[in-house]
Amino acid sequence: MAQEREQRRQDYRKTHDNRGGSTKRGYGAAWQRLRAAKLRQNPLCERCGAPATVVHHKDHNQFNDFWDNLEAVCRACHEEHHGRKRKDGDGRKEQLWKKDNPR
Numbered sequence: 001m002a003q004e005r006e007q008r009r010q011d012y013r014k015t016h017d018n019r020g021g022s023t024k025r026g027y028g029a030a031w032q033r034l035r036a037a038k039l040r041q042n043p044l045c046e047r048c049g050a051p052a053t054v055v056h057h058k059d060h061n062q063f064n065d066f067w068d069n070l071e072a073v074c075r076a077c078h079e080e081h082h083g084r085k086r087k088d089g090d091g092r093k094e095q096l097w098k099k100d101n102p103r
């Protein structure tokens with residue numbers, strides 16, 4: 001059954017990787033509203049304090065839309081969380097942004 005699990009992981013990555021185009025696929029209007037509400041309440045990354053642009057599902061289940069399961073994070077922290085390789089420049093840009101807009 002290991003194969004099936006691997007397949008599910010890949011599907012998960014595919015949907016989760018879908019930057020920018022999230023309205024088109026998989027995410028409905030309800031999620032868009034919830035996501036916007038979360039970012040309004042937590043405009044800064046809960047991990048590093050940079051501006052949050054991503055609402056992450058703590059349990060990695062994107063259908064589990066309980067408020068407690070959501071975490072506002074910046075892209076760098078989000079990518080790091082999901083184990084993607086982080087390019088040096090990316091994180092630094094967020095930091096610069098933070099300096100210019102202290103809050």
Ligand SMILES: [Zn+2]
Binds near residue numbers: 048049050
């Ligand atoms: Zn962050």
Ligand SMILES: [Zn+2]
Binds near residue numbers: 016082
């Ligand atoms: Zn995530």
